Amino acid sequence: MTLKLDKKDFHSFLQNLMNDYELFAPVQVAEGVAVYKKIEHPLEAARFSLNPQKPAKEVFFPQSETMFRYGKVGVKTEVTSTEKVERKRILLGARPCDLQAVSLLDEIFQGREYSDPYYINKRQATTVIGMGCSQPLSTCFCSSMEGGPFSRNHSDIFLIDLGEAYLVEVLTEKGKAFEKNPFFKKATQKDLKAAKSIEKNASNQVGAILSLEGIERKLDQMIESPFWDRVQERCIGCRVCTYLCPTCHCFDIADETLTTKGQRVRNWDSCLSSLYSQETSGHNPRPTNRERTRQRLMHKFNYFPKNVGRIACVGCGRCVLYCPADLDIRETIKEIQKG
Ligand code: SF4
Ligand code: SF4
Numbered sequence: 001m002t003l004k005l006d007k008k009d010f011h012s013f014l015q016n017l018m019n020d021y022e023l024f025a026p027v028q029v030a031e032g033v034a035v036y037k038k039i040e041h042p043l044e045a046a047r048f049s050l051n052p053q054k055p056a057k058e059v060f061f062p063q064s065e066t067m068f069r070y071g072k073v074g075v076k077t078e079v080t081s082t083e084k085v086e087r088k089r090i091l092l093g094a095r096p097c098d099l100q101a102v103s104l105l106d107e108i109f110q111g112r113e114y115s116d117p118y119y120i121n122k123r124q125a126t127t128v129i130g131m132g133c134s135q136p137l138s139t140c141f142c143s144s145m146e147g148g149p150f151s152r153n154h155s156d157i158f159l160i161d162l163g164e165a166y167l168v169e170v171l172t173e174k175g176k177a178f179e180k181n182p183f184f185k186k187a188t189q190k191d192l193k194a195a196k197s198i199e200k201n202a203s204n205q206v207g208a209i210l211s212l213e214g215i216e217r218k219l220d221q222m223i224e225s226p227f228w229d230r231v232q233e234r235c236i237g238c239r240v241c242t243y244l245c246p247t248c249h250c251f252d253i254a255d256e257t258l259t260t261k262g263q264r265v266r267n268w269d270s271c272l273s274s275l276y277s278q279e280t281s282g283h284n285p286r287p288t289n290r291e292r293t294r295q296r297l298m299h300k301f302n303y304f305p306k307n308v309g310r311i312a313c314v315g316c317g318r319c320v321l322y323c324p325a326d327l328d329i330r331e332t333i334k335e336i337q338k339g
Pocket of ligand 2: 241244245246247248300312313314315316317318319320329
């Protein structure tokens with residue numbers, strides 16, 4: 001069903017949602033910088049035309065998350081888990097690339113081998129209101145990575161920005177629960193035509209420019225290649241590309257204890273960190289930046305496809321946009337393809 005939401009009703013619409021749901025939306029935290037956060041007031045939600053700097057994975061897999069708390073009560077130790085999600089949630093305004101990335105995280109956190117209640121509970125409690133990317137950047141290459149700026153995959157409801165209003169497409173059973181929202185109106189033929197034109201323009205801007213054909217096999221033969229020396233030469237190991245990547249999902253777990261009580265916390269980690277692979281013996285199987293930059297790319301284009309059958313990059317372009325050393329993963333892919 002196709003509906004529309006006038007922008008003048010946007011904040012009332014959010015308030016209406018917040019009566020029954022926790023709402024996660026892009027929030028501006030600095031000039032030109034937005035991240036996904038739980039909002040307490042409709043005015044906090046930023047109507048950002050650009051993809052937020054930090055990916056939507058954070059709604060399901062927070063940068064830092066307490067897993068449980070513990071403490072001594074008399075002679076006993078009491079443990080309180082934080083895995084339960086108390087209220088239903090909405091993720092608003094997530095871009096197709098970030099949602100494709102969440103579907104990759106599903107393979108890890110609710111996959112065949114592991115079942116992570118912290119992630120799964122949040123995922124199951126969440127209705128996703130995706131947003132078409134009508135102003136893709138020159139760094140975006142989602143169309144080369146099995147996606148597209150208007151891919152509806154993994155959204156329950158999908159919004160297209162028409163200027164004065166949003167076109168609202170209800171896509172799944174979960175999304176149908178919102179069909180009767182008092183702020184939705186019936187979309188007109190003119191709205192549908194405008195949406196088609198916006199979608200066509202954006203899709204033309206993000207053409208499929210990269211070929212991944214045979215990349216897994218090529219990388220199999222490149223483990224000892226001098227290519228990795230060239231890749232690592234410019235990389236300063238800042239790890240920005242991994243923390244901002246919507247598909248990266250490494251974490252570390254730490255206990256924070258104070259006298260008789262404490263908490264176990266998991267925090268994002270990065271394979272580009274020198275300590276990441278260091279063993280307790282002191283031996284580090286990835287002792288230099290060469291092995292670490294190789295690991296990042298091997299994981300995305302070789303190990304993940306081998307283990308899960310999918311490429312672990314969605315072409316969001318964040319690693320291109322924010323790398324302080326101007327490294328461009330698209331160029332790296334092209335060089336690998338040249339052999
Ligand atoms: S953002 Fe750039 S410099 Fe920083 S670790 Fe990634 S590739 Fe290296
Ligand atoms: S590797 Fe770069 S372009 Fe690909 S998903 Fe991660 S941040 Fe986005």
